[in-house]
Amino acid sequence: MRDSPARRTASLNFSLTSEEIETMHILKKQIQKEDGRYLIFYHAPASATEAQRKAFREIDAPEQPVTLLDDRNCLPAEESHRV
Amino acid sequence: MSELRWNPLLEEWVITATHRQDRTFFPPPDYNPLAPTQPGGFPTEIPSASYEIVVFENKFPSLRQSPPDPAIAGSDLTPVRPARGICEVICYTPDAEAELATLPVQKVHELIYVWTDRFLELGARDFVKYVYIFENKGKEIGVTLSHPHGQIYAYPFVPPIPRRELDAAHRYYQSTGRDLIGDVLQQELEDGRRLVAQNEAFVAVVPFFARYPYEVQIFPRAVRPALSDFNADERAALARILKTVIEKYNNLWQRSLPYIMLMHQRPTDGTSADYAYYRFHIEFYPPYRTPDKLKYLAGSEAGAGVFINDTLAEVTAETLRNTPPYLI
Numbered sequence: 001m002r003d004s005p006a007r008r009t010a011s012l013n014f015s016l017t018s019e020e021i022e023t024m025h026i027l028k029k030q031i032q033k034e035d036g037r038y039l040i041f042y043h044a045p046a047s048a049t050e051a052q053r054k055a056f057r058e059i060d061a062p063e064q065p066v067t068l069l070d071d072r073n074c075l076p077a078e079e080s081h082r083v
Numbered sequence: 084m085s086e087l088r089w090n091p092l093l094e095e096w097v098i099t100a101t102h103r104q105d106r107t108f109f110p111p112p113d114y115n116p117l118a119p120t121q122p123g124g125f126p127t128e129i130p131s132a133s134y135e136i137v138v139f140e141n142k143f144p145s146l147r148q149s150p151p152d153p154a155i156a157g158s159d160l161t162p163v164r165p166a167r168g169i170c171e172v173i174c175y176t177p178d179a180e181a182e183l184a185t186l187p188v189q190k191v192h193e194l195i196y197v198w199t200d201r202f203l204e205l206g207a208r209d210f211v212k213y214v215y216i217f218e219n220k221g222k223e224i225g226v227t228l229s230h231p232h233g234q235i236y237a238y239p240f241v242p243p244i245p246r247r248e249l250d251a252a253h254r255y256y257q258s259t260g261r262d263l264i265g266d267v268l269q270q271e272l273e274d275g276r277r278l279v280a281q282n283e284a285f286v287a288v289v290p291f292f293a294r295y296p297y298e299v300q301i302f303p304r305a306v307r308p309a310l311s312d313f314n315a316d317e318r319a320a321l322a323r324i325l326k327t328v329i330e331k332y333n334n335l336w337q338r339s340l341p342y343i344m345l346m347h348q349r350p351t352d353g354t355s356a357d358y359a360y361y362r363f364h365i366e367f368y369p370p371y372r373t374p375d376k377l378k379y380l381a382g383s384e385a386g387a388g389v390f391i392n393d394t395l396a397e398v399t400a401e402t403l404r405n406t407p408p409y410l411i
Binding site (some may be wrong): 038 | 119128129130131132133134135136137138139140142187188189190192193196197199200203311315316318319322323
């Protein structure tokens with residue numbers, strides 16, 4: 001059996017700060033490829049490198065925010081019980 | 084040729100997709116169709132010199148938004164339908180050498196937002212009944228492109244396995260008034276022997292009924308039928324526990340562990356209130372049962388649907404629990 005390349009990972013920082021959570025903000029741009037298929041670029045301004053920010057800016061398509069209905073609770077409160 | 088063919092014996096659809104025979108198969112190292120397109124370089128799937136996360140329609144899809152008419156006539160017994168749906172590829176990072184386990188937790192957090200956005204957008208299409216998010220990782224699973232990526236299938240029907248889970252949960256709710264996954268989770272927490280990791284919003288276990296030796300399922304503590312039901316804190320908690328489980332897998336035998344990762348959640352033919360008896364959850368199926376032995380799906384599994392697990396969930400859970408990183 002061939003081993004996959006060793007990719008042992010050190011235990012990275014697993015913390016996400018309150019600020020990172022509260023300011024989480026994703027943008028997207030959708031284009032149409034030459035063969036008609038769609039492609040969507042997702043962009044996280046807070047963590048993107050300069051090259052990624054530049055690449056996203058240069059995509060010729062309208063920028064849209066990713067909205068996840070964060071405040072909408074589709075479940076009645078009494079059914080949201082936790083274990 | 085591409086169509087849905089009905090199997091009346093199992094009461095399920097089979098997708099034929101003959102064009103997939105020619106899909107990209109272990110391209111040479113210097114040709115990575117999922118890498119960014121570099122100036123002067125060959126054109127890849129992504130027409131940009133850099134990206135963070137991209138999603139695009141699969142070039143060799145099993146389902147299409149505008150499928151051809153079936154090339155074969157069906158019958159009342161074995162009807163056929165156009166293979167209508169959507170198949171997407173999601174590239175996690177432009178780094179071809181990375182994988183979910185090596186990405187910073189912030190990137191996994193961003194990925195959860197992208198998965199949720201796809202669930203909402205695809206689920207809003209009237210012909211889509213189920214959005215299935217999954218990742219095949221490793222040659223042992225059949226992966227032919229090693230660049231870190233997952234897939235999303237938007238089916239025009241609820242697939243058989245989620246259907247069984249949903250029906251079981253519904254029957255349980257009707258007879259007990261409680262949600263089945265919540266009771267399974269409660270039992271695991273009270274027992275404790277099969278816990279792998281947990282945080283304020285999620286619990287990862289090798290389930291009592293695990294079919295694969297190192298199978299892990301991640302359950303939310305609250306009733307959340309879909310990705311879209313999580314709040315911001317829960318999405319962050321999901322990123323942390325997901326990263327924990329995947330890193331444990333890689334640390335288990337000091338190598339990148341192949342797996343199938345999949346998400347089961349409510350269908351998209353209603354709202355979460357319609358499915359308040361069910362919970363979103365993630366399942367992992369790593370194929371190895373020892374460092375050098377694969378668990379094969381042979382006669383009993385493939386033909387009878389009865390899995391034989393050569394290990395005990397309590398033992399493999401303890402091993403994973405004692406493998407870094409630790410979140411308990």
